[in-house]
Amino acid sequence: MKQTDPEKLVRARKILRELKEARGGSLLESHKVMANDPNLVNAFLQQYINCTKMDTSIPKKYRELIVMAVGMATGTATTMKVHSKIAMENGATLDEIFEVIRIIFFTCGVTKLLPILEQLDVFEPVDEA
Numbered sequence: 417m418k419q420t421d422p423e424k425l426v427r428a429r430k431i432l433r434e435l436k437e438a439r440g441g442s443l444l445e446s447h448k449v450m451a452n453d454p455n456l457v458n459a460f461l462q463q464y465i466n467c468t469k470m471d472t473s474i475p476k477k478y479r480e481l482i483v484m485a486v487g488m489a490t491g492t493a494t495t496m497k498v499h500s501k502i503a504m505e506n507g508a509t510l511d512e513i514f515e516v517i518r519i520i521f522f523t524c525g526v527t528k529l530l531p532i533l534e535q536l537d538v539f540e541p542v543d544e545a
Contacts, residue, residue: 418452419452419453424454427454428451428452428453428454428457429451431454431458431461432447432448432451434461435447435460435461435464438465438468438469439464444498446494467479475506476506477503480499480502480508481503481508481512483495483499484496484499484500484513484516485519485520488516488520488524488528488532489520489523491528491531493531493535496532496535496536497535497536497537497538500538501538510539513539517529517532517533520532
């Protein structure tokens with residue numbers, strides 16, 4: 417199903433433009449699906465702004481590692497993938513990301529560890545040689 421109400425579509429598209437600008441020019445497919453409900457996508461936009469643009473004390477690298485960890489703990493592949501890449505773009509190292517993975521393994525167990533390693537596509541396996 418897709419939103420067909422012209423008024424809601426106008427509002428949703430306006431909010432998507434604002435979200436795209438706030439995110440630096442990119443949207444995820446999930447944002448566009450969310451826009452079927454302008455109130456939902458607006459709530460997401462406001463939370464995004466509150467957590468990333470206003471009164472931030474934690475440096476961006478660490479905020480992204482935290483969000484990545486939440487994605488790992490909840491099994492949300494998009495969250496762990498997107499935010500691991502942003503964390504690395506902001507200086508996170510292989511060792512820091514794997515430290516987070518160890519923490520998730522310790523607190524959540526192997527049932528979270530294996531999907532993380534299978535879905536996190538930014539690292540290459542070590543050769544057996």
